[in-house]
Structures are given as C-alpha cells and as structure tokens.
Amino acid sequence: MTPERAGLVLEQARWAARAFETYDAASVSRIVEATAEAADLAATKYAEWAVRETGMGVVADKVAKNKACSSGLVDEYRNRDFVSPRLDPDRRVIELPRPAGVVLGVVPTTNPVASIYFKVLLCLMTRNAIVIAPHPRAKDCSVDAARLLAAAAEAAGAPRGVIQVLEEPSIPIMEALMSDPRTDVILATGGSAVVRAAYSSGNPALSVGPGNVPTFIDASADLPAAVREILASKAFDNSVLCTNESVLVVERSVGPAVRRELQRAGAAILDGEDGVRLRRAMFDGGNLNPEVIGRDATWIAQLAGVSVPRSTRVLVVPFAHVVDEELMTHEKLSPVLGLVEVDSVAAAFEACRAVVSIGGAGHSASIHTEDPRMVMDFAARVPVLRLTVNVGNSAGSSGLTTGLAPSMTLGTGFMGGSSLGANLQPSHLVNWTACAYATASVNDLEAYRGLNPWRLTTGGPVPPWPVASNLHEPELIQSGAHAGVSAALIEQIRRLVVEELEGLVGGAGSG
Amino acid sequence: MFDGNTFQSPAKSEVISDSETYWNPGKTRFWTAAGIDLVIDRREGYYLWDMGGKRLIDLHLNGGTYNLGHRNPEVMAAVIDAMGRFDMGNHHFPSMTRAALSRALIETAPNGLTRVAFGSGGGEAVDIALKSARHATQKRKIVSVVKAYHGHTGLALATGDDRFGKFFLSDRTDEFVQVPFNDLTAMETALAGGDVAAVILETIPATYGFPLPQPGYIEGVKRLCERVDALYIADEVQTGLMRTGALWAIEKHDVRPDILVTGKGLSGGMYPIAAALLSDRAGAWLDEDGFAHMSTFGGAELGCIAALKTLEITTRPEVGLMVHYVSDFFATGLAEIHADCPDWFVGIRQNGLIFGLEFNHPEGAKYVMRSLYEHGVWAIFSTLDPAVLQFKPGILLSPELCDEILGRVGIAVRACRDEAARPGRRVS
Numbered sequence: 010m011t012p013e014r015a016g017l018v019l020e021q022a023r024w025a026a027r028a029f030e031t032y033d034a035a036s037v038s039r040i041v042e043a044t045a046e047a048a049d050l051a052a053t054k055y056a057e058w059a060v061r062e063t064g065m066g067v068v069a070d071k072v073a074k075n076k077a078c079s080s081g082l083v084d085e086y087r088n089r090d091f092v093s094p095r096l097d098p099d100r101r102v103i104e105l106p107r108p109a110g111v112v113l114g115v116v117p118t119t120n121p122v123a124s125i126y127f128k129v130l131l132c133l134m135t136r137n138a139i140v141i142a143p144h145p146r147a148k149d150c151s152v153d154a155a156r157l158l159a160a161a162a163e164a165a166g167a168p169r170g171v172i173q174v175l176e177e178p179s180i181p182i183m184e185a186l187m188s189d190p191r192t193d194v195i196l197a198t199g200g201s202a203v204v205r206a207a208y209s210s211g212n213p214a215l216s217v218g219p220g221n222v223p224t225f226i227d228a229s230a231d232l233p234a235a236v237r238e239i240l241a242s243k244a245f246d247n248s249v250l251c252t253n254e255s256v257l258v259v260e261r262s263v264g265p266a267v268r269r270e271l272q273r274a275g276a277a278i279l280d281g282e283d284g285v286r287l288r289r290a291m292f293d294g295g296n297l298n299p300e301v302i303g304r305d306a307t308w309i310a311q312l313a314g315v316s317v318p319r320s321t322r323v324l325v326v327p328f329a330h331v332v333d334e335e336l337m338t339h340e341k342l343s344p345v346l347g348l349v350e351v352d353s354v355a356a357a358f359e360a361c362r363a364v365v366s367i368g369g370a371g372h373s374a375s376i377h378t379e380d381p382r383m384v385m386d387f388a389a390r391v392p393v394l395r396l397t398v399n400v401g402n403s404a405g406s407s408g409l410t411t412g413l414a415p416s417m418t419l420g421t422g423f424m425g426g427s428s429l430g431a432n433l434q435p436s437h438l439v440n441w442t443a444c445a446y447a448t449a450s451v452n453d454l455e456a457y458r459g460l461n462p463w464r465l466t467t468g469g470p471v472p473p474w475p476v477a478s479n480l481h482e483p484e485l486i487q488s489g490a491h492a493g494v495s496a497a498l499i500e501q502i503r504r505l506v507v508e509e510l511e512g513l514v515g516g517a518g519s520g
Numbered sequence: 521m522f523d524g525n526t527f528q529s530p531a532k533s534e535v536i537s538d539s540e541t542y543w544n545p546g547k548t549r550f551w552t553a554a555g556i557d558l559v560i561d562r563r564e565g566y567y568l569w570d571m572g573g574k575r576l577i578d579l580h581l582n583g584g585t586y587n588l589g590h591r592n593p594e595v596m597a598a599v600i601d602a603m604g605r606f607d608m609g610n611h612h613f614p615s616m617t618r619a620a621l622s623r624a625l626i627e628t629a630p631n632g633l634t635r636v637a638f639g640s641g642g643g644e645a646v647d648i649a650l651k652s653a654r655h656a657t658q659k660r661k662i663v664s665v666v667k668a669y670h671g672h673t674g675l676a677l678a679t680g681d682d683r684f685g686k687f688f689l690s691d692r693t694d695e696f697v698q699v700p701f702n703d704l705t706a707m708e709t710a711l712a713g714g715d716v717a718a719v720i721l722e723t724i725p726a727t728y729g730f731p732l733p734q735p736g737y738i739e740g741v742k743r744l745c746e747r748v749d750a751l752y753i754a755d756e757v758q759t760g761l762m763r764t765g766a767l768w769a770i771e772k773h774d775v776r777p778d779i780l781v782t783g784k785g786l787s788g789g790m791y792p793i794a795a796a797l798l799s800d801r802a803g804a805w806l807d808e809d810g811f812a813h814m815s816t817f818g819g820a821e822l823g824c825i826a827a828l829k830t831l832e833i834t835t836r837p838e839v840g841l842m843v844h845y846v847s848d849f850f851a852t853g854l855a856e857i858h859a860d861c862p863d864w865f866v867g868i869r870q871n872g873l874i875f876g877l878e879f880n881h882p883e884g885a886k887y888v889m890r891s892l893y894e895h896g897v898w899a900i901f902s903t904l905d906p907a908v909l910q911f912k913p914g915i916l917l918s919p920e921l922c923d924e925i926l927g928r929v930g931i932a933v934r935a936c937r938d939e940a941a942r943p944g945r946r947v948s
C-alpha cells in the first residue's frame with residue numbers, strides 16, 4: 010500500500026463522515042447497539058486470536074476486556090446522547106454536537122482488539138468515521154475485527170466507509186496519514202514515539218503517553234486484601250494494560266508481612282542472583298525486551314533461567330532505590346513487579362513520585378490505605394491524573410471496576426505531554442456549536458424543544474448504485490420543461506435549429 | 521516562442537498569436553470569439569491554471585482523460601519509474617508491459633472479451649474495432665447513430681456526424697449507415713438486409729450531450745445484431761473507467777459486447793494509449809495474421825505502464841464507493857439548482873458521474889460554459905447539441921471540492937439565464 014492509496018482511504022472516510030454527521034439519535038443508537046452486539050459475540054474469538062498472533066496476554070482476561078469494550082461500553086453510555094441538540098435555558102444557550110469527522114485510530118499491539126472495539130464504538134456514538142491503523146504485530150486479528158465491526162455497522166445502516174482499516178500498516182503510511190489534512194483528529198495510544206509523531210503532525214491529536222504505575226500499601230491498609238488486589242491486577246491479561254502496577258512501595262515496618270502475603274498469594278520473590286538474571290533477560294541495553302510483554306510469569310522465569318513454582322502468577326523483584334538506572338523501576342508490561350521498602354510515608358511518596366517521573370508522568374498510581382488524608386496528600390504530591398484507592402489498578406484506572414470512564418486510552422495531560430487529561434470518552438470526539446442569546450434576554454428556549462436539525466439524508470448505508478436518471482420514476486426532472494410535448498418533436502425542432510445555427514457559428518472539437 | 525529546452529514561459533499573447541499563425545487559426549479564433557481566453561499552463565488534481573494565473577476547476581476532463589485528476593501522483597510515479605527502464609518499445613514483439621496490461625484489461629472486462637488490440641488513440645482503436653468486425657463477418661456495412669462521435673480517423677470518421685466527414689470528402693454513405701438514437705425500428709430497418717458487419721454505439725453518446733439510452737434500447741440493439749449476425753461494438757471511450765459507477769457503462773446493461781473500445785482516461789492522461797477488447801470471434805484475425813494491423817505507437821510500453829496503474833487505481837473498492845457518494849451529491853445538488861430555475865435549466869441527464877445539463881436555448885450550454893469560465897469552472901458544451909452542457913466531475917473528488925463546484929455552478933447557471941433570454945444574442 011502506498012501513502013497515496015492510504016490517502017484514498019481517508020478520502021472515502023470523509024464522504025462517509027459527511028453522510029454520518031446527518032444521522033439522528035435513533036439511527037445512531039441502532040448502529041451502535043448492533044455493532045456492539047456483533048463485537049460482544051466475537052469477544053472470545055478475537056481474544057484467542059490476539060493471544061495466538063501476538064503471544065501476549067491471557068485469553069479469559071481479553072474476553073473480559075473485549076466485552077467491557079463492547080456491550081459494557083454501550084451499557085455505560087446508553088443514556089447519553091452525543092447527537093441531539095441540548096438546551097440550557099438558564100444560560101440562554103442551545104448547543105449542537107459537531108463530530109470531528111475523520112478519526113485516525115492508532116492501535117497498539119498490547120490490546121489490539123479491545124482498543125479497536127473501544128475506538129470504533131466511541132466514533133459511532135459520536136458520528137465520526139474512523140480509519141484504524143493496526144500494529145503490524147497484531148495485524149491479522151485487528152484487520153479482521155475491524156472488518157467485522159464495519160460490516161455490522163453498515164448492516165445496521167451506517168454509511169459505508171465509516172469504519173476502515175489499513176490492511177498493510179507501515180511507518181511511512183502512518184506518518185503520511187497522521188499529517189494528511191484529511192485526518193481530523195488522531196487517537197494515538199502506544200509508545201512515546203507514536204505519541205510525539207501524532208503531536209508533531211500538524212493535525213489535532215488526542216494522544217496519550219505511557220504509564221509506569223507505583224502502588225503504595227500504607228501501614229493502615231488491609232494487607233492481605235491489598236496484596237490480593239495487586240497480584241490479581243498484575244496477573245490480569247499478564248499486565249499488558251498500561252495501568253498495571255509497576256513498582257510496589259511499602260514502609261519497612263510492614264515489609265516482612267507484605268512479602269509473606271505476596272508469597273501466599275502466588276508471587277515468587279526473586280532476591281539476589283535470580284533478580285539479576287531476570288533483569289538481564291527482560292532488558293537489553295536498558296530497553297524492555299518485547300518478547301516478555303504479556304507473557305506468563307513462569308515463561309519469563311524460564312527465559313531468565315530462574316526456577317519458580319509452577320503456580321507462580323507474578324515475579325517480584327525487590328530493589329533498594331528508585332533511580333533511573335535501576336531497570337526494575339521502568340515499565341514492564343509483564344507480570345513482574347518491583348518491590349521497594351522505605352523508611353517513612355514521606356519517603357514512600359517520594360519513591361512513587363520518582364517511579365512516575367521515570368516513565369509514567371500524568372498516568373496513574375494506586376494506594377491502599379484507610380486514611381483519607383493519606384489519599385489527599387498522595388494525590389497532591391505524585392504527578393498522576395488518576396489514583397485508585399484499595400483496588401487493583403489495571404482495571405481500576407481503566408474504569409472497568411471504578412467510577413472512571415471505561416477506557417483503553419488514558420490521558421496523561423499536561424504532565425505527560427498530552428492534550429487529554431481524562432480517560433478518553435465519547436464526549437472528547439465532538440465539539441458543540443453554541444447558539445447564545447444575551448443573558449439579559451427573556452427566552453426560555455421552549456421554542457427549541459423538539460427541534461432537531463439532523464435527518465438521514467442518504468437513506469441507507471451508501472447512496473444507491475447509480476442508475477441512469479431515465480430509469481428513475483417517470484416524473485423525474487429529465488427534460489422536465491418539455492413535459493406534455495412529444496420528446497421526439499422537441500428533438501426534431503432542436504436539431505433543425507442547431508443545424509441552422511451551425512452554419513453561422515463554429516463549433517468546438519470533440520469530447 | 522516556447523523554447524522546449526527551458527520551462528521559461530513566453531507571454532500569453534505571444535502563445536495565442538503563434539497558435540493562430542502556425543497551429544490552428546480556426547480553433548484559436550473560435551475560443552477568442554467565445555470569450556474563453558484560455559491557455560492552460562500548470563495543472564494539478566482537478567485544477568487547471570490559465571497562463572494569466574486564473575485557476576479553473578476542470579469538469580471537462582477531456583472527456584474523462586483526467587478522471588483521476590491531472591498529473592495523478594501515482595500514475596506519474598509509475599511512468600517516471602518505468603522511464604528508468606522502458607521507452608515506447610518495439611510494437612512487433614511481445615512485451616512485459618503489453619502482456620500485463622492486456623491481461624489486466626481482459627480480467628476486468630465484461631465476459632466474452634478475450635484479446636486486446638492496441639492503438640495510440642480512440643479513433644485508431646475504433647478503426648481496429650470496425651476492421652475486426654468486417655474481417656470476422658466478411659461484411660462491410662457499419663451502422664452507427666446520428667450525432668455519434670467515434671473519432672476522426674478514417675473509418676471512425678465515416679461513422680460520425682456529416683459535419684466532419686463531408687468536410688474532408690470522407691463520408692461513405694454506401695457503407696456507413698446512420699439511424700436515429702433510441703429508435704429501435706430504424707435500427708431494425710437498417711439491419712434488415714443482413715449485410716451489416718457491426719453496430720457501433722457509445723453507451724451514452726457523449727458529443728451529442730449524453731442523451732440516455734431508453735431502458736431496453738441497448739439490449740434491443742444487441743438482440744437485433746444477433747439476429748442478423750452483426751457484431752455489437754461498445755464505444756466506452758467516454759463512458760468507461762468507472763464514470764457510471766461501473767468500470768464499463770455497458771456492464772449496467774444486460775449485454776455482452778463483441779468489442780469494447782477504450783481510450784482517453786485509460787492511461788490517466790499521462791501517455792496516449794487506447795485499446796479494442798475483442799471477443800474470440802472478433803479477434804480471430806490476430807491468429808490468422810498478427811501483422812494485419814500495425815501501429816508504431818499503438819500499445820506503447822510507457823502507455824501500458826500508465827494504463828496498468830490507472831486501471832489498478834480505478835478498480836479499488838474505495839474508488840467505486842466514492843463515485844457513489846459523488847454522484848449522489850451532484851444528483852441532489854443539481855436538482856436543487858434545477859428546481860430554482862426550471863425554465864432555464866430544463867433537464868438533467870445523469871448516469872453516475874456522467875451528466876448532460878439541458879438548457880432552454882439551442883446554444884444554451886455555450887452561455888453556461890462562458891459563465892462557468894468566469895466563475896472559475898471549466899466545462900464544455902456538447903459539440904453536436906450545444907443546448908446541453910457536458911458536466912463531468914472527476915471520480916476522486918473530495919467533499920470540499922464538490923461543495924465548491926456546486927456553489928460555483930449554482931451562481932454561474934443563474935447568472936447567464938437573463939443574458940441568454942435577450943433576443944438576438946448569440947454567444948459566439
């Protein structure tokens with residue numbers, strides 16, 4: 010695929026977006042429900058496929074994520090309307106939602122299908138067209154899933170071309186599409202290179218940086234419960250979510266108790282030489298070895314040449330200081346957890362701040378405590394935009410088990426070099442045209458109630474297959490002015506006139 | 521004078537005067553008199569720039585030559601790349617590019633077409649088609665329709681309007697019979713003698729202003745041909761290559777042509793090439809005497825490369841879908857303009873992105889052409905029916921450019937209505 014060909018994909022998306030932006034709330038909701046249902050039904054198939062293709066993650070957990078990002082997402086937003094105008098009589102303001110248009114969705118290799126489900130449904134809810142750029146390592150399942158959603162959406166009445174996928178993703182094509190003026194907004198989730206490329210493209214971008222999540226167990230916490238949450242979160246899809254805990258920080262006083270709980274709950278603690286071997290296997294010259302991403306703990310232990318019980322779910326590597334050159338302070342995207350013991354709460358906060366600074370600014374952190382002031386202080390000191398409390402962070406910060414917006418794309422905000430601070434949600438993909446009266450005016454906006462500018466103009470998934478205009482209904486406009494007079498007669502008269510005139514005037518050449 | 525070695529442009533007035541002196545005084549004067557002082561300079565996408573700097577949106581596209589836009593970057597890249605290795609080639613030998621293009625054309629052609637004979641232009645390809653039919657049937661007579669246009673080479677010219685054939689004493693009424701379009705009875709009469717080698721039809725006659733075949737007409741003609749053993753030649757030079765939403769307009773009819781002729785847009789406007797696609801029977805001469813038709817430039821290899829790329833682009837699913845969207849857009853938009861001035865803009869003939877816009881004045885389209893020109897759009901009247909404007913939007917148009925075109929067309933059509941109504945006025 011050439012960049013020009015990919016440009017045609019955008020061009021087609023523009024036409025589809027233009028048709029879609031006229032759809033009303035009922036049509037949109039029908040399309041969203043049908044697409045989500047198709048996605049939900051295929052949740053297991055794609056969970057298996059993604060694990061098979063990428064070697065990352067856990068099928069059962071991917072099924073859960075796929076369901077959360079299909080039927081779960083629709084349940085979450087079922088009563089939200091991103092299509093109809095809204096009235097604010099107190100402010101004398103009427104607002105009309107205006108979709109972004111063409112969304113370029115860059116999808117990571119770690120959560121390919123759930124991310125596609127998520128981005129596609131967000132776009133459908135808000136009447137945007139989406140072009141999906143899958144990760145080359147997850148290409149097959151991504152392309153297939155996108156096609157399935159496209160077919161379901163079109164069958165439910167969406168304009169054709171509203172969901173498209175680049176079948177041969179490559180770096181040059183991604184770069185071309187990101188900077189193409191036909192792209193209205195880029196949704197990029199992935200490594201910081203992708204994120205920076207998105208922001209330097211010249212197009213608006215909602216692009217989020219990586220996470221590196223510290224979790225702090227305060228002495229006041231219910232230790233066994235905290236450890237259970239953390240290990241379950243680490244084991245969830247083998248830690249491929251960017252919200253998975255990276256470093257566990259505890260006060261030295263509870264260190265031994267925490268270690269005991271960790272071991273009881275299925276973690277293997279790798280001190281000394283084992284820890285060195287693991288670091289060597291996981292990092293190559295300071296970079297995370299992509300082979301370990303999303304693998305089982307036992308697989309990684311074997312790769313490192315470390316023996317652990319067969320039932321091990323998580324590998325824990327204790328270390329002394331949170332400094333950049335300690336490899337275990339970096340994002341691991343695998344069921345491997347750093348463990349650091351500190352002397353005081355203040356030192357714990359400092360350690361957590363340092364973890365985030367090393368590689369997850371603006372992303373998320375987690376705390377286990379019974380003390381509200383501790384939560385407040387932590388949130389004020391550590392530069393993250395979500396702090397989950399007493400709950401595993403993988404699903405917690407993603408909004409699957411908390412009141413946060415369920416999301417596969419978590420804004421890292423100004424702290425993390427992103428324009429988006431919240432969990433990406435449908436409202437981020439619409440702007441609103443505000444019609445404003447003077448606040449001093451007397452207008453209760455009652456006259457606006459029930460008014461709706463959107464109507465389905467194309468009458469179906471695509472304009473019909475073009476047919477000759479004389480095959481339409483007979484009253485069609487062709488030769489309308491001559492209605493009632495014999496067409497043959499008109500033709501004859503015209504021919505005579507033209508022939509006469511041709512003697513007088515020249516004529517152009519052919520064609 | 522234009523110095524071919526540099527890209528330094530001469531003055532526009534000089535180009536016009538040199539054209540009048542050395543090239544074609546008649547044509548040059550015609551355009552000057554018509555108020556179209558156009559010397560096309562730079563071109564890109566669906567835009568043209570006059571030497572004076574004025575930008576025009578091209579809705580003429582030379583009859584579809586620029587379906588994919590001027591200087592389509594993908595076609596250009598293919599040709600530039602090929603020039604590192606190929607030139608026009610030797611027309612007597614098998615060649616990689618000709619073989620590939622022939623195969624691509626046959627694989628996308630209507631059923632029953634099996635071989636390709638190349639020409640350098642549409643007229644030559646039509647001549648090949650007519651010669652093939654004559655050889656296959658061993659009959660001479662050719663039937664075409666009144667106001668048909670198939671080109672200005674020898675046999676093609678004889679099928680067309682008197683105006684050009686008589687002029688060069690090249691009309692041959694004994695062998696070339698013309699019948700009114702959409703008149704099956706006349707066609708039946710013309711074929712009755714059993715001495716007809718072929719009927720040649722533009723699937724929608726372009727130069728006549730795209731009058732649409734009545735439902736069943738094309739099928740009727742084909743049936744009549746079969747009855748008297750005459751071949752059916754579909755001239756798809758203007759109607760093919762996705763303009764109707766199908767690769768070939770004839771595909772929308774329940775008809776298998778014996779020969780299909782293509783040219784113009786076939787090579788994206790980058791290098792001339794045209795082709796006649798032949799059935800087993802029509803192409804039998806290629807077995808008997810492969811040297812029977814010779815053409816040094818016919819099937820030139822750079823043209824093959826350009827055509828292969830053009831065909832590949834044109835058959836992408838995205839492109840077909842865009843044609844649907846664009847034709848729907850103009851159907852709706854033009855109907856609104858029509859509704860606004862129904863006694864001036866009296867009719868719309870449409871099949872996909874082929875439009876004939878009818879105006880209520882025998883030369884109405886000349887007024888509209890000039891008004892459009894003044895408003896930044898280049899579209900041309902139908903030579904053989906100047907009441908009708910040929911309106912041919914490109915198949916890769918963006919929504920934004922479509923909006924702009926419609927806006928300009930709406931203004932231009934309304935602007936010239938009063939002028940045309942003035943008694944005694946003639947546009948040129």
Ligand SMILES: Cc1ncc(COP(=O)(O)O)c(C=O)c1O
Nearest residue numbers: 519520641642643669670671757
């Ligand atoms: C329908 C049709 N056939 C054939 C031709 C001849 O093509 P060319 O000018 O390349 O010889 C034309 C040219 O306008 C045409 O419109």
